Amino acid sequence: MAGVTGELTPEARRPPVIATAGLTKHYGNVHALTDLTVDVGAGVTGLVGANGAGKSTLIKILLGLLEPTGGHAQVLGHDIEHESQEIRRLVGYMPEHDCLPPDVSASDFVVHMARMSGLGASAARERAADVLRHVGLDEERYRPMGGYSTGMKQRAKLAQALVHDPRLVFLDEPTNGLDPAARTDMLRLVGRIGSDFGIAVLVTSHLLGELEQVSDHVIVLDGGHLLRSSATTEFLRQTGSLLVEVVGTETERDRLGEALAQRGLVCRPRGKVIAIDPPPPELAGEGAAHDLIRDVAADLGLGLMRLEPDRGHLEDVFLEGGARV
Numbered sequence: 584m585a586g587v588t589g590e591l592t593p594e595a596r597r598p599p600v601i602a603t604a605g606l607t608k609h610y611g612n613v614h615a616l617t618d619l620t621v622d623v624g625a626g627v628t629g630l631v632g633a634n635g636a637g638k639s640t641l642i643k644i645l646l647g648l649l650e651p652t653g654g655h656a657q658v659l660g661h662d663i664e665h666e667s668q669e670i671r672r673l674v675g676y677m678p679e680h681d682c683l684p685p686d687v688s689a690s691d692f693v694v695h696m697a698r699m700s701g702l703g704a705s706a707a708r709e710r711a712a713d714v715l716r717h718v719g720l721d722e723e724r725y726r727p728m729g730g731y732s733t734g735m736k737q738r739a740k741l742a743q744a745l746v747h748d749p750r751l752v753f754l755d756e757p758t759n760g761l762d763p764a765a766r767t768d769m770l771r772l773v774g775r776i777g778s779d780f781g782i783a784v785l786v787t788s789h790l791l792g793e794l795e796q797v798s799d800h801v802i803v804l805d806g807g808h809l810l811r812s813s814a815t816t817e818f819l820r821q822t823g824s825l826l827v828e829v830v831g832t833e834t835e836r837d838r839l840g841e842a843l844a845q846r847g848l849v850c851r852p853r854g855k856v857i858a859i860d861p862p863p864p865e866l867a868g869e870g871a872a873h874d875l876i877r878d879v880a881a882d883l884g885l886g887l888m889r890l891e892p893d894r895g896h897l898e899d900v901f902l903e904g905g906a907r908v
């Protein structure tokens with residue numbers, strides 16, 4: 584184990600997929616990125632932050648589309664300043680905004696992008712068909728993209744990012760403009776790119792919670808500063824608190840809350856739910872607080888709808904305040 588013997592595991596010894604050091608970008612007076620030092624490993628990494636946090640700027644710098652004002656970065660071991668051609672050969676990019684030619688079909692477009700990356704005509708057609716099937720564009724792929732729904736356009740953009748078999752993809756707001764069902768489908772697809780195809784993914788979202796399910800690691804930017812970079816499990820760790828919901832209205836909720844408070848639990852109403860602080864030592868044993876809550880609810884004749892551990896969420900990093908890296 585790395586921490587015990589001082590030796591690094593093979594995983595830890597592998598160079599990061601992306602490494603930045605003091606990366607800074609100013610657009611005139613706008614400080615879009617400030618002294619960003621962060622590593623991105625294999626798997627799916629969520630890059631989250633409000634609109635304007637600096638996510639797109641970071642991706643464009645890593646691709647060599649924008650020059651940083653200061654600092655350095657490497658992508659797949661290549662320096663962004665001197666080796667951007669090589670980086671673009673190894674990396675796929677799904678831009679945030681609509682950039683698809685409306686009169687061209689997804690099939691022709693993705694074949695064209697495959698040819699641009701150096702594939703021969705028949706290999707490009709085969710590869711485009713494969714990748715369009717993976718992203719879920721079937722018969723529609725022969726229709727002009729101008730008539731596509733937002734979800735179909737996002738899939739076409741994703742297909743062109745994958746067609747040259749990259750080792751890393753940058754997906755900039757892939758769920759933008761999608762309804763909840765299409766959003767869920769797209770997130771599943773993003774997860775599969777990391778798990779089934781073994782391609783490293785850096786995916787952005789301005790909705791902080793949305794990448795919790797698919798990311799192995801999350802980087803949070805706030806106003807161009809790194810707020811936190813941690814394994815997703817760290818963000819979602821159990822808080823030690825419990826959440827309880829009973830059948831009925833606020834009256835029933837408060838009856839249970841008051842009864843539990845008399846038994847030594849600190850209860851706080853949170854919408855329809857009672858959030859119970861980590862139990863005191865005498866109730867900290869395995870299942871002791873659960874048993875007490877169940878018994879008290881039964882004594883009051885109240886039905887329990889939910890009794891579960893409370894978990895942290897990505898949004899909490901903003902409530903905790905201060906940079907924790």
Ligand SMILES: Nc1ncnc2c1ncn2[C@@H]1O[C@H](COP(=O)(O)OP(=O)(O)OP(=O)(O)O)[C@@H](O)[C@H]1O
Nearest residue numbers: 610613615632633634635636637638639640641789
């Ligand atoms: N070309 C530009 N000229 C001037 N300011 C810019 C330019 N591009 C971005 N900015 C500003 O830099 C900051 C970071 O923008 P960026 O697009 O990187 O953020 P983002 O996190 O990707 O947000 P969004 O999802 O809204 O694009 C914002 O304040 C934005 O207005």
